[in-house]
Amino acid sequence: MPKNRPKTPKPTAAELDLLRVIWRLGPSTVKDLHAARLSDRPDLIYATVLRLMQVMHGKGLLTRDESERSHVYAAAHAQDALQTNLLGDLIQKAFSGSAKSLVLAALRKHVSSKEREEIRRFLAENPDE
Incomplete structure (x- = not known):
């Protein structure tokens, strides 16, 4: 990988869980994503989802449209592109390339x-x- 190319951010397990929902639903508000996750995680707190999405936006994993009262978040990277990047890292780190x-x-x-x-x-x- 060329050194001048920006690195794709590496999501945590919790961030990947949320990205899977965003990839499935498309651009969504925090309320939409919180509601979608409640069936799997009934103990999930709205504020936790909000904070995680803010962190993900800061890392470059999500984009945010602030033109409406409720901000709309979208995945900054296509699912296949991010998975391919993560797979490349796994191959290098765990399988010596x-x-x-x-x-x-x-x-x-x-x-x-x-x-x-x-x-x-x-x-x-x-x-x-």
């Missing part, structure tokens, strides 16, 4: 038989990728 080692580790312990079949189909349909 070997994507093959990551894939083999995933296949050994973390892939269901249904997922294996999907992977086989993908590889058969995309032999050069």
